[in-house]
Amino acid sequence: MSLTPRAGGAESGSGGGHGTGRKRPRRRVLRWSATVLAVVILGTAGAGYLYYEHLNGNLRSGERDSGDSKARKADPNAAGQTPLNILLIGSDSRNSDANVALGGSRDNRGNPPLGDVQMLIHLSADRQSASVVSIPRDTRVPIPNCTDPKTGQRFPATNKIINESLARGGPGCTLATWQNLTGVYIDHWMMIDFAGVVRMADAIGGVEVCVNQNVWDRPLPAQKGGSGLKLTAGRHPVKGVQALQWLRTRHAWGSDPLRARAQHMYMNSMIRTLRGQNVFTDTGRLMDLAEAATKSLQVSEEIGTVKKLYDLGMQLKAVPPDRITMTTLPTVQDSQNSEHLLPAGDRAEKIWRMIRDDVSFDKKGPQSGAGRPAAPQKASADPAAPNAQIGVVVRNGTRSDGQSAVRGRAGTIAQALVDKGFARAAKDTAPPVAESATVVRYPTADLEGDAQQVAKALGIPLSAVKKSTDVSGVTVVVGADWRTGTTYPVQAPPAAGDLPDDADALSGADSGKCMDVYKPYRW
Structure with missing residues (x-):
């Protein structure tokens, strides 16, 4: 049975329009897991030196930071180690026949792509843990001045939903937006589109997902669009287009934050699958993954060779699943637009502080942030007036x-x-x-x-x-954190694993999770 989506089956979602906050009922928006990218790195690691020039020729690269951002790298810990931060971006580009066929919404062909999936991977300085944070695409944030490195077009600073940052200067603008929002220096970005997700999912060969009820993400009288995902209750291996459908599904889960949870489950399952199959010692499998990865990815220019991806992969590969923690940024409803979100103040800031101070998201890490004191903030080069x-x-x-x-x-x-x-x-x-x-x-x-x-x-x-x-x-x-006094109260340093309750944390070792299906999408 063919799993190819129908051409007109565009998924709708709140906001996310090119320059507008209106719903786009026919627009199918990419919903995939950062697994695709994280495992790309891992998979490439063992095969990096084979067909080196050929694989290098597959890679596309671009400017790391194309916006007005001033985050600084963290200082080394006592052992001289520094953390590594990688921004993963899923583009909804429809600038090819393959992406139009997979994403529908032909009337959007040629429009600047939106960054509908954005995740930050933080690899601890001691390389013993990894923390992942997703930001829902409809979260309104400050987007800085950006310049498109390809066209030279300049975009003024604005305050819009975060997925629009990609259309205002490419992935380098999205990276600048994250740096300003978090205060975290981001070393690299990696980006993939519809066709790349399918190519990678096929190369991997199947990832197990789970639903508690029968699910069919389809158009309903009150809600157009849908990914087309149709599964019976229980566990299923998905690959190719069906994997893309899982990662794009939103309505059947009930919200954007719950879609992020499904993506995190897929990501963790993929990592466990590859480890369980000893794929890292199977040269043939690794070459398939490396070929698919280098054809599917765009990366920031400083990691634009297979050798550099190999080195990066070797660092990520060492993290055990039980030290990988996936989270979604705590958010609240935007008072200016009920279909949009805002970072949830002190709860969101706690997430960013844990990353800045290199405090692990799981409770197994050192309580002091791997031996490093809280990173000092960089003073502005702009002199203050009297x-x-x-x-x-x-x-x-x-x-x-x-x-x-x-x-x-x-x-x-x-x-x-x-x-x-x-x-x-x-x-x-x-x-x-x-x-x-x-x-x-x-x-x-x-x-x-x-x-x-x-x-x-x-x-x-x-x-x-x-x-x-x-x-x-x-x-x-x-x-609300400063209700008395005239000197801002000193904030206690965050402890390892002390995440906000609404961060929806998921351990990479937890294989027992299943998604609940929103009732209208059960069958």
Whole structure:
């Protein structure tokens, strides 16, 4: 029976339009697991030196960072080791016959692709653990100024859903967006499209997935689109187009975060499968994987050879499944658009701090971040103006789901700044907002030094100083984490495995998980 999707069966999803926030009912959006990319690295490792020039010729590479980002590499730990961070991007490009056939939505052929799947792999400095974070594609974030390295077109900074970053300067812009959002230096990016996913899934030969009920992700009267995935309850090996259907399914799971969970299950299952088959000692299998990988991938230019992928793979290969932890960034609904999400303040920041400080997502890691103290934040090269000349607005963001706002909080912190010599500090008289973690925002690069000076005066860490197009000047938003006092409270360092409850953590060794099917998509 053919598993090829119907040409017109486009999957819909909230947001994700090229430059709009509207639904695109006919658009089929790529939903695949970072397994495809992670195992690409692992699979290439054992075969890297065979057919070296041929495989090098297959690889396509591009600029690592094409945006306005300033993250710095982490300092070495006591043993001289540094972490490794890799951004995995799934493109919904329809710029080939193969991708149009797999993705449908022919009317979008030729449009700039969107980065509908984005995951960060953090390999610990001691190379004993790996942490993975997915961001749902409809999460609204600041996207910096970017320049397309192919065309030279410049894109101004904006605040839109994260999948649009790929269309504003390529994968280098997506990397810059992540760096600014997280404060994490990202060493490399890797990208794959529809056809590449299918090619890799066929080369791997089948990955077991599991559903608790019969599933059929199909168009319904109230919801157009669907991936076409149709399985009976239980465990099934999937490959080729059926693997792509699993990784693209959204409606049958019920949400974008749950789709990320399904992708994480697939990724972990693939790693376990390859290890169980001793694929890393099977030259024939490895060559098949290497051929498929190099034809399917685009990579940042500093890893644009098979030798460099080999070296990278050897580092990733050593991590045991029980030290691999997949998570999804905690998010909340965007008040500006109910179909979009926002990072969940202090819960999201906790994830990023654990990565910056190299604290493992599982409980087996050292509690101190593999021997490295918290990485210092880089001061801006932009000199700060004298305190008395810096304009500052203070907003009350102490409202939260469980607590009402602290009255007068903005005025209290504004007065504290005046007492410290910031004569132009003033409170915002607008109603309190909900901001779970205190942040200092600034709109343009020439105000970064001023914003950092304000943060230092209040004891706010420089990691909380963020560039944003949502403000017109330096703005302190006093969050729900700072309800009393005039000096920002010292935050306890995160402990290994102490993830937010809504990070949906999944261990690479957990083979017993199955997806629940949203009732309308059961059969």
